[in-house]
Amino acid sequence: QAKERGQNHYQFFSEQLQRDVETRLVREQAVRQVVADETLWLAYQPQIRASDGQAVGVEALLRWPTDTIPVLSPADFIPVMEDVGLIERVGYWVMKQAAQMAVATEQELGITLRMAVNVSMRQLYDPGLFDQIAGVLESTGLPPGNFEVELTESSIMADLERTCETLRRLRELGVSIAIDDFGTGYSSLSYLRKLPVDVLKIDRSFVMEIGSNRQTEAIIENLLGLSRALGLRVVAEGVENDEQQAFLRGIGCDYLQGFHIGRPVELSRFHGWLRSAGREGDE
Ligand code: C2E
Ligand code: MG
Ligand code: MG
Ligand code: MG
Numbered sequence: 001q002a003k004e005r006g007q008n009h010y011q012f013f014s015e016q017l018q019r020d021v022e023t024r025l026v027r028e029q030a031v032r033q034v035v036a037d038e039t040l041w042l043a044y045q046p047q048i049r050a051s052d053g054q055a056v057g058v059e060a061l062l063r064w065p066t067d068t069i070p071v072l073s074p075a076d077f078i079p080v081m082e083d084v085g086l087i088e089r090v091g092y093w094v095m096k097q098a099a100q101m102a103v104a105t106e107q108e109l110g111i112t113l114r115m116a117v118n119v120s121m122r123q124l125y126d127p128g129l130f131d132q133i134a135g136v137l138e139s140t141g142l143p144p145g146n147f148e149v150e151l152t153e154s155s156i157m158a159d160l161e162r163t164c165e166t167l168r169r170l171r172e173l174g175v176s177i178a179i180d181d182f183g184t185g186y187s188s189l190s191y192l193r194k195l196p197v198d199v200l201k202i203d204r205s206f207v208m209e210i211g212s213n214r215q216t217e218a219i220i221e222n223l224l225g226l227s228r229a230l231g232l233r234v235v236a237e238g239v240e241n242d243e244q245q246a247f248l249r250g251i252g253c254d255y256l257q258g259f260h261i262g263r264p265v266e267l268s269r270f271h272g273w274l275r276s277a278g279r280e281g282d283e
Pocket of ligand 2: 117118
């Protein structure tokens, strides 16, 4: 009996493993296909100045082609791209496309936005990253001051010496450096003082608890005080309602981003949003 149970147990694990491997292979294959087909696209999500609601920035977010099965979110396909070594190529395309978009927005609508792009750990440790960014800015004509690189704490901290060097050079060029999902990593606040960064993006998990968790509200307020002392700008991510927006504005958060402000949408819809909401402010 014990033997039988053992066998079932074994079988359960092996079937699970089999399914995982299959999912993995299907995803890898699908990722290679969309990269080869060049059918990935970018969605754009606005960032507004909290004080007056003016659109001042935009984050480019990678999107899977809408008609492609399996349907994958960035959380599914970006790790696969990292593993199979495609993220450098895709990441370069994202930066170029996003920079072009910011220039086109300025030309067509007369609205200047700071363009933020997500850069993954593998890109950060690619020795060619600085030259890639400098090249993209030069070829598109986007001023470096209108370009922002979003990195996670964990990718910066993985090899501080190497990343600091790259980040310093980027900042010297005029590019801003933002720490994405701030508060979810190791967050020893004291190291912030030494990092060459300009912007903290407070993670959505904190913003979510505004109105329901006083401790989280206190943490956010303290983070803002600290940021001000360090000369950092703060973006709140994942703003989903009026109450969160009012709280963040009240405590002096610089910029807001989230579904309540505007969802990530394709270029033409983003331009439509800019023509209406983006200029009027939030009230
Ligand atoms: P992220 O950089 O922190 O981007 C914010 C994510 O939160 C996006 O998810 C966005 O759609 C979502 N979001 C924005 N506002 C709200 C809100 O009010 N409520 C909720 N629930 N969600 C909100 P998305 O587009 O699925 O991207 C997930 C992650 O994938 C990103 O997190 C980023 O880490 C990564 N990613 C996306 N595009 C790229 C890219 O081009 N390159 C790299 N390396 N990573 C990317
Ligand atoms: Mg981001
Ligand atoms: Mg984030
Ligand atoms: Mg996030």
